[in-house]
Amino acid sequence: MSLYELSRQLRLIFTEAPDAISLAELLSIADSLVSDPSSVDSEELQTIHDDVVDHSLLYHAQVLLAVLYHLKAILTPLTIITFWFDIVLRPALREPKLATPSVTHAKELILAALHSDDGRFHEKIREFRTRLFDLYLLDAMNEGSEEDVLEWAELDNAQRDKKACWKSNLEDIMLRFGEIHPNDFMTDVHEHFNVPSSRLQLIMLMNLYTSSPVFEPLAAILAPHPLMSSLLSSLLYDNSSTSCTVSLTILVKLLPMLAVHACGELKSMIPQLFVIFIRMLCWKERVPLPHDESDEKETEADFTDAEAPKVPALHRENDWKRLELVFGRSPSAPSAVRIFTYLYYLFPCNLLRFLRGPTEYLTERGYDCPYVGGWGEALDASEIRTKSEHLIRGHICHPLIIWQDAQGELSNPDFWKNYDVARISSETMSLDIRYTSLALRERHPTEAKHPHQQNMEILNQEYHSKVWWQTSVLLKSTVDLKTEPITEPWPSTIFASDNLTTSRPSSESIDESVFEADNPQAPSSVTQAISGLQREILLLRNELNFELWLSRENYNKLRNYRTQVVRLEQELREHKELASSARQKHTDWSSELQTKLREFREEKKAWISEAASLRTTHKQVEATLLAEALDEVFKLQTFIKEHQHKIDRLHDYEAEIEQDADFDKFSRRGEDIDFMKSKWKQMEMRLESFEKTQLEMEEQARQHRRQIQSLESRRTQEHEDNQAAGRYPAMALATVTAEKGALVNTNKQLEEKNTELREEVEELEVMLEQLRAQVSGKQGLVYSEPRSPVVS
Incomplete structure (x- = not known):
């Protein structure tokens, strides 16, 4: 086959000619061309695209993507980046109605261009990676930007689907690239991490990246990378509670991975981790603003530093650009419970020593204070002890406190060598009294439920199980799924004035659009409400992501337990079978021994009687032989006495x-x-x-x-x-x-x-x-x- 035949068949398919071949036959022609790269000319394919392909038809895009995917082995990265990305791949990634295999083909083509080892295109590939990050940060929806959230609210369902599909596909490509080339991916993220406006979006991306099942061995690469220092610096210096919450989730997931794969680097981070924990523990919560309509503009515009928590100033040589508030005055603060639980499990002696004297511990470890005034002014020891006391009361006593000290924890390099992430996560959660009490409550229920309540719960469980089963089957299938989005309008209580309380009947609410034509400027209360909801969505998504990661690790641990249980049950069955067979053999052997014993007893009686007769005969024979021997001895003595003189003479002669x-x-x-x-x-x-x-x-x-x-x-x-x-x-x-x-x-x-x-x-x-x-x-x-x- 030649390129001419492929081009001719492509034109027939795009023009819907009656003599056009099937897509499978067309792809077989493309596969045959891969064996002869010299016969392929990318300009011919570009000409076909310019002349015949109709971008409004999804089938044309699917066919072209399938052909390009089968020809990816002979397509140069320069061709994919400079031509096919803008006219084919990028629109395909934005199209939510495109078939899943076609979207996969587009992603694989982009990854093939990024994965190329050809030194001629190294600079072009690096520019393309930068462009992908710019598209993700600037073109895709930024969930941490109020402008993007308001713009999202103005879009219809089709535009929302396109934006969501575009962002999801970009995230998938970048995460796949991070799995293949983790060092390059981390370097690109680190380069864009210094921009505060992009930091929250990159942190969300890193949250997805660290939740990947294949990320665990890559933690050893992240530990010495500058990106890890940037992530810790964000937790130390940024003032956004949302950013710190998501970053804290990433850090909590990284701790068990670093303990297994990069224990040395983790021990060098201990002072920073303790300072991050103290910062989250002593985070000053912001007081929510009043909702009086008369003072709304004034309070929003005149937010002073007196109302905000005091943040220590950084040294002048520290050029870190702080990320300030993302969603306005968010009253909630990041939770320090999880990081305390993990630090308490990994380094209990060092953590307790730090809580007793934080300033002395940091000074002893040689960790310089990044804030003006030193650790004495930056840390409040009494507040730290007071707040950490509640955390310690909520955890059981760690057994390693008895066996080790602070220096021993740092000097043992192979302590976590035989552990895995699932074991560390499960044992860490077991230190928290809340999880332990829940487990005990599930194991030993205390209340008897009402029969009607039990029936309702059974029906709900059956319904949810059915829904989950159907959803799982649909997601695992390769068919295209068309979802009908909920077109419920925004509640009117968000856009009503502040003097309208939430207790008004729902019949009095007016269903109207969020953005009316005669009111182009959204009220500040609407902006605050949307920002608050968006923040809650991000935090809930972050919480869900962590719970999914924790569930996966627990599932891995339970899978190991299940394997052990199956193996032990198999061994138990084998031992039972062996015991049963041994018992049967013992019974048979006992009966056989009894039979032999009876035979031996009878044989012994016969032997005894025979021995008695033989003994009598023996005595008679002995008496006869003794008499004969005595007679013979007497004769010999007589003969010797007769010939004694001859013997003496013979001795003399000799x-x-x-x-x-x-x-x-x-x-x-x-x-x-x-x-x-x-x-x-x-x-x-x-x-x-x-x-x-x-x-x-x-x-x-x-x-x-x-x-x-x-x-x-x-x-x-x-x-x-x-x-x-x-x-x-x-x-x-x-x-x-x-x-x-x-x-x-x-x-x-x-x-x-x-x-x-x-x-x-x-x-x-x-x-x-x-x-x-x-x-x-x-x-x-x-x-x-x-x-x-x-x-x-």
């Missing part, structure tokens, strides 16, 4: 024979010794003669050497005399030479003879040593005194 043999042997040894002694004497005499001869020859050699030396000295003297005289007779020289030669020959002969004599002397010495060794070895036999034979 002794004499042995003595004669010894005497012969000793005689022969004595002759050998005498011969060896004579030989030894001869050798000694010969050795002495050789030694004398050697001495004589050595003396002759010394004489010859002296003669040679004298002759040499004479020759040297004569040579010197001849040199002095200047001539030397030839005859004298020849004579001296001949004498010298004769002396040299004689000396050589004497040396040779001397050498031979020395060798003979050495041989004689060796022989002498051998003889001595032989003599010393035979000395015991030679000199032993002969023993006279003794006849026994």
